[in-house]
Amino acid sequence: MDSEVQSPRVEWAVVTSDIGPLLLAATDQGLVTVVFHADAAIRDRALDRLAGRLGAELVESASGRLAEPIRQLAAYFEGGLRGFDLPLDWSLATGFNRQVLRELASGVPYGTVVGYGDLADRVGQPGAAQAVGAAMGANPLPVVVPCHRVVESDGGLGGFGGGLETKRQLLALEGVLPQPLF
Incomplete structure (x- = not known):
């Protein structure tokens, strides 16, 4: 029997928006971070910090956990969404x-x-x-x-x-x- 503990997985993606590229990341609890101006350098620094703070394995994916946050952000920027209804992971705020x-x-x-x-x-x-x-x-x-x-x-x-x-x-x-x- 394998007694190794699995690291939590964090899915992440960079999406385009009216205010520039946004890095989104989600845990199994919900959306955990949104990072502005997510060019390659900012994205990489943010992902390194996130992996360190959460002790998590990072997986690039725009589906699964991120599909709904991506959909809602797009609707917000199109002017059709006035309130987000997403599970949020508050672990980065105390x-x-x-x-x-x-x-x-x-x-x-x-x-x-x-x-x-x-x-x-x-x-x-x-x-x-x-x-x-x-x-x-x-x-x-x-x-x-x-x-x-x-x-x-x-x-x-x-x-x-x-x-x-x-x-x-x-x-x-x-x-x-x-x-x-x-």
Whole structure:
């Protein structure tokens, strides 16, 4: 009898989108990460980090676990999907970050924005706006967990791991900002 323990398997794929190539990865629990600007170098670094953090075997595949996330992301970018309905693997977010990201995913719908301080208040941590910003920067599931919807209280865009132009594009897609003229 073989007593060797199997490593968990993570399926991954790079898909095209209106904001550039996205690396998607899923475990048997659900979608575990979305990585922006996934050219070959960024993809390889992200996959190395993922393998190290999850202790997983990585398998390239755009079917199986990733078929539905790929379908829903395509529908989102086409303007036909306003809310993702996907199983998510939260193992790359812990503690306060996970609490904030879960509130963001469930409580900030398509086409709306929330301030960093307001999100801190929602999770019972008034005054933790900077910590909310750090949680947004560490979001392993951007777009699906919509950190692009978190803005500064004075109306500024704030930061964004995918770059401010990507944040503008996502907010324009959702009707929060006007579409660029050209």
